[in-house]
Amino acid sequence: MFRKKESNNHQELDMNRIPKHIAIIMDGNGRWAQKRHLPRIAGHKRGMETVKTITKAASQLGVKVLSLYAFSTENWKRPEEEVSYLMSLPGKFFNSFVPELIANNVQVNVMGEIDRLPKATQEVVNQAIQDTADCDGMVLNFALNYGSRREMVLATRKIAKAVQSGKVEIDEIDADLFSKSLMTGKFGANADPELLIRTSGEQRISNFLLWQIAYSELSFTDELWPDFSADSLKQAIYQFQNRDRRFGGIKTNK
Ligand code: FPP
Numbered sequence: 355m356f357r358k359k360e361s362n363n364h365q366e367l368d369m370n371r372i373p374k375h376i377a378i379i380m381d382g383n384g385r386w387a388q389k390r391h392l393p394r395i396a397g398h399k400r401g402m403e404t405v406k407t408i409t410k411a412a413s414q415l416g417v418k419v420l421s422l423y424a425f426s427t428e429n430w431k432r433p434e435e436e437v438s439y440l441m442s443l444p445g446k447f448f449n450s451f452v453p454e455l456i457a458n459n460v461q462v463n464v465m466g467e468i469d470r471l472p473k474a475t476q477e478v479v480n481q482a483i484q485d486t487a488d489c490d491g492m493v494l495n496f497a498l499n500y501g502s503r504r505e506m507v508l509a510t511r512k513i514a515k516a517v518q519s520g521k522v523e524i525d526e527i528d529a530d531l532f533s534k535s536l537m538t539g540k541f542g543a544n545a546d547p548e549l550l551i552r553t554s555g556e557q558r559i560s561n562f563l564l565w566q567i568a569y570s571e572l573s574f575t576d577e578l579w580p581d582f583s584a585d586s587l588k589q590a591i592y593q594f595q596n597r598d599r600r601f602g603g604i605k606t607n608k
Contacts, residue, residue: 366592367415367588367591367592367595368595369415369416371595372415372416372417372591373417373547373548373549373571373591373594374417374418374419374543374544374548375417375418375419375420375421375541375544375545375546375547375548375549376412376417376419376420376421376547376548376549376550376551376587376591377420377421377422377423377547377549377550377551377562377563377566377567377570378408378420378421378422378423378550378551378552378553379423379550379551379552379553379559379560379562380401380404380405380422380423380424380553380579380582381552381553381554381556381578381579382397382553382554382555382577382578382579382580382581383397383398383400383401383578383579383580384397385397385554385578386400386401386578386579386580386581387400394436395435395436395439397578397580398436398439398440398443399443399446400580401579401580402443402446402447403580404579404580404581404582404583405422405424405447406447406451406454407583407584408420408582408584408587409451409455409458409460409492409494410454410458410584411584411587411588412492412587413458413459413460413491413492414458415587415588415591417492418492418493418541418544419492419493419495419541419544419547420492420493420494420495421465421495421496421497421538421547421563422494422495422496422497423497423500423560423562424440424443424444424496424497424498425440425441425466425497425498425499425500426497426499426500426501426560426561426562427466427467427499427500427501427504427561428501428560428561441471441472441474441475442475444475444478444479444482444496444498445474445475445478448462448478448479448481448482449478452482452485452486455482455486455489455494456485456486456489458491458492459489459490459491459492460486460489460491460492460493460494461486461487461489461490461491461492461493461494462479462482462483462485462486462493462494462496463483463493463494463495463496463540464479464483464495464496464497464498465495465496465497465498465500465505465537465538466496466497466498466499466500466501466537467499467500467504468480468498468499470499471498471499475498479496479498493541495538495541497562500537500562501561502561502562502563502564502565503561503564505536505537505565506536506564506565508537509532509535509536510535512535513527513531513532513535532565533545533546533565533566536565536566538563538566545566546566546567546568546569546570547563547566547567547570548570548571548594549570549571549573549590549591549594550562550563550567550570550571550572550573551573551574551575551587551590552572552573552574552575553575553577553578553579553582554575554576554577554578554579555574555575555576556574557574569599569601571593571594571597571599573590573593573594575589575590
């Protein structure tokens with residue numbers, strides 16, 4: 355009898371086609387906590403542990419940039435106690451995890467309007483960036499106080515100023531210049547995620563990397579972020595590798 359091969363997904367991952375940039379909307383911390391009759395912040399604390407697991411897994415798989423949506427420009431609307439806990443998370447995370455980041459050759463980057471974060475948060479973030487500056491493996495890119503529309507507005511202002519000062523001609527404004535002017539511009543060829551994952555069953559982009567995901571594969575999973583595991587990541591990559599990416603062209607037989 356012919357039986358479909360049982361697939362152990364990560365055994366079948368093509369290590370030559372690991373997405374270079376993976377972006378994740380880490381959602382469901384609150385629901386994870388509520389299901390356990392715990393305060394929401396317990397979900398964020400557990401979510402922070404998942405960040406460590408996924409960072410190590412992605413780095414070991416050879417991902418070049420891992421962008422994590424940690425705090426959006428809209429998250430300030432949450433209750434003060436929750437916002438204040440979320441602002442303390444980078445400190446908790448980096449204080450316990452920077453040695454492992456260095457051991458894994460992971461460089462920290464932060465995108466967003468950092469100067470609007472509490473001073474103490476800015477300090478720990480800048481310290482982590484400094485401590486990992488010599489690492490040249492994966493970039494762990496936290497989006498903190500980030501919103502994609504705001505990012506595009508800021509890029510537009512930057513370009514307008516360059517025009518005003520005569521450094522750029524209007525006709526030189528193109529998609530490439532715009533990409534370079536965004537907060538992901540520094541990642542060069544890896545500026546755009548090839549794969550965007552959102553956990554917790556919601557199927558929205560929520561103002562994350564709107565320009566950059568033009569051709570990204572989207573992966574939605576019902577798992578809540580604290581339950582997302584290295585295997586879940588491999589599963590999403592497996593899905594990615596089995597999709598037909600045509601970038602607006604047609605399928606070739608190569
Ligand atoms: C979304 O879940 C999650 C957030 C707004 C915060 C994400 C933060 C972490 C995962 C912690 C790690 C952060 C750092 C800086 C190390 P939600 O609260 O919206 O969940 P819900 O939709 O179930 O309410």
